[in-house]
Amino acid sequence: MKLLLFADLHLDTRFPSAGPVRRKALRDTLGRIVDLAEETGVDAVLCAGDLYEHERCSPSTAAFLRSSFDCSVPVFLAPGNDDWYGPESVYQQVDWTPNVHVFSSRTMTPVDLADGLTLWGAAHVGPGPARDVLDGFAVTRGGVNLALCHGSAPGDVAITGLDHAFLGHVHTPEHAVDYTFPGNPDPLTPGETGERGAVLCTVHDDGSVSREVFDVSASRSLDWLDSEKAFPLLDFDSVAAERTVRGQFVRDVLADTGLDEAMRGRVLATGLRALEER
Structure with a gap:
């Protein structure tokens, strides 16, 4: 099973300068992620929250997201604290194509990815700081169990019974035995350096995960991150x-x-x- 993971894209974020160009680059980054998913033939795309910023998300961004995810690959979205799920959220207002699954409960709910392979997911359902979604959760299924959520403490993964957790909220990439923080795929501030991007995760029969990082940043390829236009x-x-x-x-x-x-x-x-x- 091959899964393409990303998180914390923050579409429609505010920049101190060159905002329209930088926000366009974030959209281009999402386009690269979807293209990569189709080119590599992954079984699903996973987004671990903060796909966009609720307070600033525009109708055009909502339409862009629907169009972007209208693809040949299943897409699983776990809303975070900046793109929380609710009546006014893009997640609930958009008429998503059938390949898109939005986790909408604050508690972990299961989805079958394959026989003996379960993906658990949850959503933030209101504004506020990121919460530990895995706190108190315990696996109730056999086979390989994975999780997709935003803002959980890595130390909780081992006691849940999960084989691996795909997590968002932390912008610094971190790859551990039982969890993955992909980091944000397109840096938003000068301090967000180092290898980051979309992470191609191969889930093996024993529940272990191997990873390969793909640089999908449109901002980086345009040299915006090293210019005064990006961070004046x-x-x-x-x-x-x-x-x-x-x-x-x-x-x-x-x-x-x-x-x-x-x-x-x-x-x-x-x-x-x-x-x-x-």
Whole structure:
């Protein structure tokens, strides 16, 4: 069984500069993921949440998602805390094609991927911080059991009876024996570096998983991540003069003598973007 995993794409996220171009690149990244799924002949595509940002998701993005997932491959979506499932969510409003399955319950529910192979999934069903979806969950089926969810603690996987969990929320990729955080496939901030992308996961008969990472970032291929257009230099002194939370943040970072200039710039850019809540 071959599964293509990604998470935390954050379509329609806000950028401090060149927003339309960067958001277009995120859409292109999703297109590359779907193309890769069809080219490699995977059995399903898995998204572990934060596919888009609920508060800023546009009708055109909803239409784009429906069109993108209208493909030859089954698609399983587990809504996260930024794209939570609810009456006003894209997940509930879009008339998805039959190949798309959206997990809609806050508790883990099973789907049969193949004989003796179960995929459990759950959704965040309201705004708020990411919760540990696996907390208190225990497998009730035999065979190989996999999970798809957003925001769970890796330490919980071993006690659930799951063979492997595909997890979202953490933007830094992490591949362990019994879980996979793919990281976000297209970096959103300067600090999100290193190998990341869509992860081709091969599930073996004993429940073990082998992985191969594919770089699908449209932003990276356009060299946006290394340009001032992607992450422009800010006038930090002007921001520091503000009587605001972000002004205090900048003052504190500028006063920290333990940071070299390169690290100081990364901390400032990443922190300011976090304060803007993307």
